[in-house]
Amino acid sequence: MEIFNHDSNIPFLGMRKYSIAIALFLMIASVVLIATKGLNYGLDFNGGVSLVVDYDQPVQIADVRAALTKGGLDHAVVQSLGGTREVSIRMQPKDDVAAEKVSGGKVNLDRISDDVLKMLQVTRQDAKLKSHEFISAEVGAELRSDGTVAAVFVILGIMFYLWIRFERRFAIAAVATEVHDVLVTLGILALVQREFDMTVLASVLAVIGYSINDKVVVFDRIRELFRLARKAEPEEILNRSINNTLSRTIITSLFTGITMAALYFFGGPAVHGFAVTMLIGIVVGTLSSIFVASPILLWLGVSKQDLMPVTKENPELARRP
Amino acid sequence: MSDFPRWKYALVALVMLFGVIYALPNAFIPLPAVQVTANRDAPPIDQSVQQKVTAALTAQHVAAGEVSVQGDHLLATFANTDVQKSGADAIKAALGDGYTVAFKLQSTVPGWLRAIGARSMPLGLDLQGGVHFLMQVDENDVIDKQENSYADDIRALLRDKNIRYESVARNAVRGQGIAVILRSADDRAKASDAIANEYTDLLVANGPSTGDRFVLNATVKPEKLRDLSRNTITQNLGTLRNRINALGVSEPLIQQQGDSRIVVELAGVQDPAEAKRLIGATATLQYRAGIGQPGDTAAQQAAQSGNIPPDANLFYMRGSQVPVLVSKRIIVTGNELVDAASGIDQQSGTPKVDVTLNAAGAKKMGDFTNANIGKPMAVVYVERVTETKMVDGKEVRTPKITESVINDATIQGAFSKQFQTTGLASPKEASDLALLLKGGALAAPVDIVEERVIGASLGQDNIDKGFKAVLLGLALVLLAAAIYYKLFGLVADIALFFNLVILLAVMSLIGVTLTMPGVAGIVLTLGMAIDANVLICERVREELRNGSTPHAAIRAGYEKAWSTILDANVTHLIAALALTTMGTGAIKGFGVTLMIGILTSLFTSVTLTHAFTALIHGHRKLKTLSV
Numbered sequence: 001m002e003i004f005n006h007d008s009n010i011p012f013l014g015m016r017k018y019s020i021a022i023a024l025f026l027m028i029a030s031v032v033l034i035a036t037k038g039l040n041y042g043l044d045f046n047g048g049v050s051l052v053v054d055y056d057q058p059v060q061i062a063d064v065r066a067a068l069t070k071g072g073l074d075h076a077v078v079q080s081l082g083g084t085r086e087v088s089i090r091m092q093p094k095d096d097v098a099a100e101k102v103s104g105g106k107v108n109l110d111r112i113s114d115d116v117l118k119m120l121q122v123t124r125q126d127a128k129l130k131s132h133e134f135i136s137a138e139v140g141a142e143l144r145s146d147g148t149v150a151a152v153f154v155i156l157g158i159m160f161y162l163w164i165r166f167e168r169r170f171a172i173a174a175v176a177t178e179v180h181d182v183l184v185t186l187g188i189l190a191l192v193q194r195e196f197d198m199t200v201l202a203s204v205l206a207v208i209g210y211s212i213n214d215k216v217v218v219f220d221r222i223r224e225l226f227r228l229a230r231k232a233e234p235e236e237i238l239n240r241s242i243n244n245t246l247s248r249t250i251i252t253s254l255f256t257g258i259t260m261a262a263l264y265f266f267g268g269p270a271v272h273g274f275a276v277t278m279l280i281g282i283v284v285g286t287l288s289s290i291f292v293a294s295p296i297l298l299w300l301g302v303s304k305q306d307l308m309p310v311t312k313e314n315p316e317l318a319r320r321p
Numbered sequence: 322m323s324d325f326p327r328w329k330y331a332l333v334a335l336v337m338l339f340g341v342i343y344a345l346p347n348a349f350i351p352l353p354a355v356q357v358t359a360n361r362d363a364p365p366i367d368q369s370v371q372q373k374v375t376a377a378l379t380a381q382h383v384a385a386g387e388v389s390v391q392g393d394h395l396l397a398t399f400a401n402t403d404v405q406k407s408g409a410d411a412i413k414a415a416l417g418d419g420y421t422v423a424f425k426l427q428s429t430v431p432g433w434l435r436a437i438g439a440r441s442m443p444l445g446l447d448l449q450g451g452v453h454f455l456m457q458v459d460e461n462d463v464i465d466k467q468e469n470s471y472a473d474d475i476r477a478l479l480r481d482k483n484i485r486y487e488s489v490a491r492n493a494v495r496g497q498g499i500a501v502i503l504r505s506a507d508d509r510a511k512a513s514d515a516i517a518n519e520y521t522d523l524l525v526a527n528g529p530s531t532g533d534r535f536v537l538n539a540t541v542k543p544e545k546l547r548d549l550s551r552n553t554i555t556q557n558l559g560t561l562r563n564r565i566n567a568l569g570v571s572e573p574l575i576q577q578q579g580d581s582r583i584v585v586e587l588a589g590v591q592d593p594a595e596a597k598r599l600i601g602a603t604a605t606l607q608y609r610a611g612i613g614q615p616g617d618t619a620a621q622q623a624a625q626s627g628n629i630p631p632d633a634n635l636f637y638m639r640g641s642q643v644p645v646l647v648s649k650r651i652i653v654t655g656n657e658l659v660d661a662a663s664g665i666d667q668q669s670g671t672p673k674v675d676v677t678l679n680a681a682g683a684k685k686m687g688d689f690t691n692a693n694i695g696k697p698m699a700v701v702y703v704e705r706v707t708e709t710k711m712v713d714g715k716e717v718r719t720p721k722i723t724e725s726v727i728n729d730a731t732i733q734g735a736f737s738k739q740f741q742t743t744g745l746a747s748p749k750e751a752s753d754l755a756l757l758l759k760g761g762a763l764a765a766p767v768d769i770v771e772e773r774v775i776g777a778s779l780g781q782d783n784i785d786k787g788f789k790a791v792l793l794g795l796a797l798v799l800l801a802a803a804i805y806y807k808l809f810g811l812v813a814d815i816a817l818f819f820n821l822v823i824l825l826a827v828m829s830l831i832g833v834t835l836t837m838p839g840v841a842g843i844v845l846t847l848g849m850a851i852d853a854n855v856l857i858c859e860r861v862r863e864e865l866r867n868g869s870t871p872h873a874a875i876r877a878g879y880e881k882a883w884s885t886i887l888d889a890n891v892t893h894l895i896a897a898l899a900l901t902t903m904g905t906g907a908i909k910g911f912g913v914t915l916m917i918g919i920l921t922s923l924f925t926s927v928t929l930t931h932a933f934t935a936l937i938h939g940h941r942k943l944k945t946l947s948v
Contacts, residue, residue, distance in 0.1 A: 002862075003805075052779065109772050133773035139455065150899045157895040165888055199838050202900060202908045206845060206915065209896030213852065213889045220885040248859045252852045255801060259794035259848030263841060266793050268786035270447065270837040278845065 004247040013239045016295035023292045027180050030187020037190045042197030045144050047137030049112055051089045056126035058084035071119030081269040109134040147201045154208050169300040174215050177293040181211045185281045203277035211285025215293045221245050223307050232304040238294045253286040325935035333932040343826035346430040346441040353405035354427035357395040357420050366395045377415030383408045398427050402777050442829045445836030448784050450777035451588040457770045458553045458581045464496050467541050470659045472499045473680035484512050498540030509535040606655030610648035611697025620644040639725040647699045652689045657682025661758035663751035666743050672751035673743040687737030700728040787840035794844045806858045808947035812933045813854035820850050820925040827917050838911035846918030853926030856882045861948050871943035894919050
């Protein structure tokens, strides 16, 4: 079975002005989005208290909110955790004034969760605490800087490897596209205000790994075709490489996408953010492998000479006319 | 005419066998169990204890699976965690305080598997429920304590040396040291010398002087502060270990993280509140006057007859359980202790502990020792834990105070601020004593900065969902590959399946803790492992289109795809490596899983499929390939 015509020769490079323009626009839009709307940092990053409450009977989010407001917790964030019987409640420890007073400025998680549960049980006796956690803001801030360091480390490490295995221009093109992928993925997360927690951070880093995979496959073909071709017109070679690997690029994305969809639909709330981010990253990464990476490479001026294996011939021979 | 060497077939077969065997333990679901161990003074676990337990369980109508004595402990298994909890309550009530009753997950892996080192993956807290604490040593507290004590000391020193001063006070900013204000430059020079000589851990520097105010700044050396906070960590780790052992959690994780943090993870703890109370238990020290002579018979007699003098308490030595009589009079408490360090006594060559008191403590100690040379003095360690019990459906909290004597010695001469305890049996004993002294002295040096309590039901939910996601993800990819690549797809499917098996085997063997992010990593690995096969299949198709014979197409397909696969996987590996360097547990677990997954997939997707392809196509003349 084949979905893609193997003889296809879509002029991807011909559209490079448009594709690069769109990529640039997306990147700028993402940066603006991240700067203005910001990422919806979760508990892992901002710190605070989070409770998961389970009901025996279905419950309306609005009712939970009302019960909390009645108890004096106006700022608590209530979300449904897939299904109608489980809700997550997030708040800052200082919101629970009574608990704060009792424990003298220190966070008393047990007291806070007791308080919240009591508020909920006023109207609903079947509310049960499933899990609760507290993370200080300081730990969260550290995670943010750790995450940034890790992302930079990944990108530089990949650049270094490609520089050695391929050539300088390939390394630069790959890293530029990587930055694009990460920014656009983050931009989409900022746009839809999806909660950004630790698993999403892991996912963003995994997106880098995934999308570099895609680029390397195309680059590998470019190198191979350059070496084989007698007359190497860069634009044509790049275009042929993308077309030759197109089927693989899309099939792999589909396969990985399928598993992530399974994770999203069946893995439960703990991995929702991870799967969604990965799915976004797969789409962005696949598109950028096809439309963005190679035009940058062409623009950087890749040529056949740069890619020929270093021959160990006698230097004497080279000097002869 | 197979171009696939025999030894590679053998390797593939061996690795597949390895995968199956070492992944197998994960199929045996552990049973909830209760483990009973005897405390130091209780009679050891034997048949009679077993009968008691069985009787108690039957009386309370708790259905136990099996109650058996295994070496020095007793194990009772239960069908589920609810029964396990009521079982533990029944056993606790029947046996009393002499025994530690702990929850445990009893492995059901058969002996022959365990004999070859095969074991199941430990489950993370998010998969089995439990409590997680991240504790931060309060460095401010350490600094406060030091600076306050030095301020007192400097005042006393200046009075001693008759140097007139205007004020000695801590600077407004914590960590900026102590400002001493003197009345003349001459006084300042004298004070500076005196302080520098007496307290080598202080850095002394002249500050700005205005009119008749001459400022001298004394700051605690950063090395000293670093030392102190490092000691605080070690000592807290030690104290926590002791306490958690008493709690009886089967496999607690107590680890230092970074410079000033401690992680405590107690999996499967059913009552997190109790765990927290125990972890947060406070200990204090009391220096008390002893009665009689250390080790004389009065204490023994008192212990036997129960006739304790009215002005005394009868305590036991920690560890040896030797009875000791101590006066009810408290000389100095742990709050007044600044530092305790173990070392070797220069004169006698025996291990010693140096103790430093603050000015207030020093005064009291000086007065007492002056009048009591040659008499004993004991150090009493007081631990206070609040216990919660359910009585008639109500929570009843009772503070439980355990007091033990950690040191009993004779006062050799008058001393006040600094003194040593010598005559300790070993350097280990000295360092233990120093740790205990400090443990009792620092009342609240740690803050909980992260706390996570995960109910067991949520853990079970996560296991079910994770399991479903892995199986469905796998099934869908298997199906898609088989449809799209036919026979080659089926071979890739075998490889993918074994990739999962070998991945699980390696993770189990290394002992990677499985968490939800780890499950996500497994699913992602499955999705990406197929990539190598896609590359190979596409190559083979291309070769066929270019007119190669089937055998040549297979050979060229594998050869040409290899360099691409290698490059793609190495770059991916770099990304996974970065994930593992992240300090936080959840991301680390994901990164480790991803990394192992990339390595195993390299083997299964390339070598394993090549073996199968060669096996299927190797000895036949082929006209077409099913790809």
